[in-house]
Amino acid sequence: MIAEQNVSLAPHNTFGIVAKARTLVRVKGEADVTAVLADPKLGPEPKFVLGGGSNIVLTGDVNKAVVLKVEIMGKRVVSDDAKAAVVEAGAGENWHEFVTWTLEQGFGGVENLALIPGTVGASPVQNIGAYGVELQDVFDSLDAIDLQTGRVFTLDARQCAFGYRDSVFKHAAAKDNDFGLAGRALILRVRLKLPKPWKPVLGYLDIQRKMTETGIEHPTARQVYDWVVAIRSAKLPDPRVIGNAGSFFKNPTVTPEQCQDIIARDPGIVHYPMPDGTVKLAAGWLIDACGWKGKSVGKAGVYEKQALVLVNRGGATGGEVVTLARAIQTSVYERFGIRLEPEPVVV
Template identity: 75%
Template sequence: MIVEQNVPLQPYNSFGIVARAQHLVRIRDEADVAALLADARWHDTPKFVLGGGSNIVLTGDVKPLVLKVEIMGRRLIEDGPRATVVEVGAGEIWHDMVRWTLDQGWPGLENMGLIPGTVGGAPVQNIGAYGVELQDRFDSLDAIDLQTGETFTLDAAQCGFGYRDSVFKHAPGGPKDLGLAGRALITRVRLRLPKPWKPELGYLDLERKMAETGVAEPDARQIFDWVCAIRQNKLPDWRVLGNAGSFFKNPTVTAEQCADIIARDPKIVHYPMDDGSIKLAAGWLIDACGWKGKSVGNAGVYERQALVLVNRGGRTHPATGGEVMTLAKAIQTSVYERFGILLEPEPVVI
């Protein structure tokens, strides 16, 4: 185990924000965590777990000890009549893992192709796209308690999945609060791919692809290719134009609230949910407030998708975390003043 000092974090966050870690340890297996916690110098030090850095905004140098998760490995652990179960190291790139499952003939993750980040970060955010969320394909995960050093396993119910939410995003707050933010390091994730496979085609963009191509019954690989093409058309490549993907969650409102907004803004994009609530398109709300293409310093709103905030300064003159958050707060204020809705950011602000 080597503790690196004064480590640049610009290569490790998809926004490309300049910041440094005072101390950083690369976690390549469970033994690295055990060695770290056995060292009296670091046992009680505050820690920050870093995966792919695709869902964070750095607003300054990181003082907690950064644990850079680089645990690799992919393997099949079950191939039964009802499901295929695979186990993947937390440091694996999510998109590469999705493509690997398809290459092996194990469909089920194709709607979540090209989502940036690592496998270990996927449960934290309960990532999802085009009608499928991680919780729909989740089996269990292994993690290490960063206070006690004990290894534990969680199933889907114990992860407390919600819309872009999980126990890993909440701090412990009492005997009934099982929040694990800052306390757990995910090491391996197991995904359950159900059989028989059924395509998820309920999104408008996928319906358009079916109409354009004339393919009425696409296989998993075709859906994967469509999803990748759609995302590449709508969203900037973070390696070219720094960003953290969708910056705000799509808000949900009651049917009555939605009807009131529609009376004033009939074109608002909205989706009825199974529980009777209505999900509103945050990108539409932001665009309606005139933010598309606008900037604060070198932080801007992407011209093709108002839900994405970008780093216009590149790697040489990058946006600061302060500029990103100033822009985000201005957008929140505009949307609240016009629609009475407070947008909630998706990335973790550090």
């Protein structure tokens, strides 16, 4: 274990916000976590787990916690039979590169999740999803380490308590015997179960447009992957060029009655019926309808091509990003009566 002092976090958050970590430890494996916990100085301090930094907004230096930068690597095929392939990746692996690797092994199932920023370890925390697929649809299990006891444990999908952009890792335990794991665990490895035969998920409008444009009615997993990469590249800014955290707000869900009320006033609203009877509304459409696309607060702005994405126009502070987000929330609530919930964690 090597503890670094006064480390810049600007390269470690996709918003590119300038901040420092008083103490940062690069976690290459569970032994590094065990060493931190056993250290007489670092062990008692709070811990802040940092993956790819694609889902955080830093509002200042991290001085009150030890930053555990997850850099656990490795990919492997755990099993492969007629029913499914189980694949595993270290929590520090780049998510998109892992998706690409699964296709190179001949396994489909996560192609709709291509080009989502961040690391493999962050994927179950957020229950990432895109174009009709969520991580929980292909999740098998994960290994994590308890940041209080140093014990390694395994969770299946049920124990992860997945919800829409939600999991047990986003909730703190209200009581000692509760299972909330926010701030209490560091994910080490994630395993996915990719079913056979592979079935494409083609329900989203953007993908259907690609089918029409190409004339391909029965795409392969690689073709769906290529389409998703093209769609996301056209809509979303590359964090390496323009700082951002991807989709900033969750798509809200409403009752059918609420949706009809909004349609009566705004017939063009983009909405998707859900299996549970609710209706998901496109948060980007709501934000655009309130006139925010392309607008800025200080050096934080709303991306010109996709209103759901907030960007760093150069030198933005976390405070400016938060101020912009709150102004958008107020506008949407005043017009539609809907409260948008941010996806990133504000630190």
